Amino acid sequence: RTAKALEEAYRRIERMNYALIDARAAAEDARRLKAEFAANISHELRTPLSLIIGFSETMANAPETYGDFRWPPSLRADVEQIYRASCHLSSLVDDILDLSALEVRRLGLSVEEVSVHDVLSEAVSIVAELFRAKGLYLQVEVEPGVPHVHIDRTRIRQVLLNLLNNASRFTLEGGVTVRARRAGREVEIAVADTGIGIAPQDVPKVFEEFRQVDGSTRREHGGTGLGVPLSKRLVELHGGRMWLESTPGKGTTFYFTLPLSQAQGLPAHYTRGSGAPGAAENYRRTVLCVEPDPWLMRMLRRQIDRYDLIVAERPEEVHDLVQRHQPVALMVNSPGGDPVAGLEVWAETVPPGLPVIGYVLKGALGEARRLGAEGYLVKPIARSELLNALKQVAPEARDVLVVDDDPEFVELVCRYLQTHGNEWRLRKAYSGEEALERMRQRPPDLVFLDLSMPRMDGIGVLSAMRSEPGLVRVPVIVISAREYPEGDVRQGGRLLVLRRAEELLAADTVNCLRAILDALPRPDPVRPGPSPGLPATPTG
Structure with a gap:
């Protein structure tokens, strides 16, 4: 009788544990879905808001764009009020997005x-x-x-x-x-x-x-x-x-x-291996990064926020950066897809004991720069930002092609340009295919090109331009989304390479493996089935 009562108690405890697992999973799903819903709605609001802000700013600050008639003071004041209210609403949308990112643990820090x-x-x-x-x-x-x-x-x-x-x-x-x-x-x-x-x-x-x-x-x-x-x-x-x-x-x-992350009087980038006395456990360590894409670099800084990531642009500057910052590793992105080949040049520039980590991340913006894009803008775009980019890339341009699948955004860019004079020949295209057709008819002086379009995206347009002699020298300013989150990274590699000239100690190898395993996502909880012929064992 006692054994039967114990078996029944085990079964009840097992059912309760299963119910708790289900309830926890349901609560996590509900929290995630709520945050993702708020984020999606906020993104949908941001697109029309950026247009309202852009057009109202143009009307308030450059009314001459719309003709020579005189604006009544009351109308201009109303437009300015629309602009201020839209900016306020945009800031509220940003707050909701930030809270959503915190809820789903996707908000990193650029420290x-x-x-x-x-x-x-x-x-x-x-x-x-x-x-x-x-x-x-x-x-x-x-x-x-x-x-x-x-x-x-x-x-x-x-x-x-x-x-x-x-x-x-x-x-x-x-x-x-x-x-x-x-x-x-x-x-x-x-x-x-x-x-x-x-x-x-x-x-x-x-x-x-x-x-x-x-x-x-x-x-x-x-x-x-x-x-x-x-x-x-x-x-x-x-x-x-x-x-x-x-x-x-x-x-x-x-x-x-x-x-405070470090004691007074010690260097900002001191690491535990540098030999300074009294090293504290929570000193921030430094990593050198070879990452040509500024938005991928920003993403890495936000997600690897326990380290100070220092950009190395040329192999000849690595020696000085190592002396100055005493890094724990050098990370090298090989967007071409072969992290082993990408390590060779950089591995020769570091001390023998410094690990060199090769990885593959392909960002749309970095790919665009590799294909020859000379400037980039991030939505929402202010009028001053667009005109500054124009001045830097092609100040003499007059024949301009604006390419975006959003007709309202194309109109906004054209309006911005019209505030800078009336000598423009503005052409519009709403897809990658249409943009190439218009460029082949008459090469423009400058192209504003959105990276995110259906069918043929901005990268496809750039690749086609660089393969045609008549378009290869046309300057391009690419336009990307406001944020550059992990989901927008085009492709990651299947191979992560760790290299060091000196032989890795067993402890070093184990530490690297542990760090990689700690970074892997947790699988969803699985309900185990009871073993046949045995009483169910309570799990806690």
Whole structure:
């Protein structure tokens, strides 16, 4: 009887464990689908938003493009309001995308050594006019001796801007003080306002996504409830913490910390193998990278954020970079597809004990540059960016072909060009095949070419141009998506090569294998079947 009762208990525990596995998998799927849905919707919103921003900026800043008639001041003011509101909506879409990326763990960091004072000053300078317009003071106090930190400069500036904008909305008199000091092995930053404050029972709501302290539709101060939760997640991604202290009627202070990654007085790129005394375990190590594609390089920096990645452009500069940064390895991308052949030239430039890692990643932008593209633009494109690229690549161009499968975007590029004079011969193509046909009829002075098009994409157009004598010298400015995520990398290699002139120790080999295994994605959980003839064993 006891054995039967134990067997029944085992079966119940087994069923409960299976139910827990199913529930956890369902919860993970729901979280992932929610984040991906928000990201997809946000991407769909971004395309028309970029057009609204582009056209309204042109109407507000270059109304002469639309003719010689005089714009009424009220109409111009309305257009400027459309432009400002569109920019605001675009920033909200960016916040949703960032939160979605954090949810699915796809938001990496591009880490660099940064002065805390510089980051604070940059953020304060951006919002200074807003505070002046409201009659509020805005000041910065940095404690002497605050060390540099290794952070994603853009993301921490985003955190500060969110907190400063939040403070400006809830402060009617007085102002805001931004302070920074060293607190043990961290740098502590505080944004203190003299605003209305937050009641103790409402403090937890501040860090909840899409929540407002005043959740009514008639709330006075506006906002979406995204800024502070996103800021908290970005700080935690850096290994820091965020909290607040508030007194109703007197003001609120938001605090966040950034961990120090190295001790005072040692080189920024010191590595454990350099022999300096007192080496700490959390020094940031350096890797030299041979990566010609700037957007692939950006992706690598965001995803391999525990290391400082230093670009080596020519073999002759590797020796000096090794002496200066003491890297743990040299990584070489071989987009041609053969990482073994790609290592030969670079392996001869490094000390015998330095590992050289060959890999294959093919980015569309790097492929375009290899095929002769002379410039690149990233959507959404500002009018000044397009005109600067034109000035650098083909300042004398007048016959311009714009190639994109989105007719509205083609029209926007043409409108941008028309703000720079009326002597253009503008031609349009909405597919790769149509672009080649128009170029063969009459080679243009310059081509703006979108990389992402159905059927024949921008790479196919470039390849065809470089094989035709009449088109091989036509300058091309390629246009790519706003972000360059891992999903847009065209192809990875099936071979990862590790080479070192000295023989690898067994421990080195095992460490490399462990690092590669740690990086592999986890498989979905599989429900095991009970062994026949044996009582089910509980799993925990």
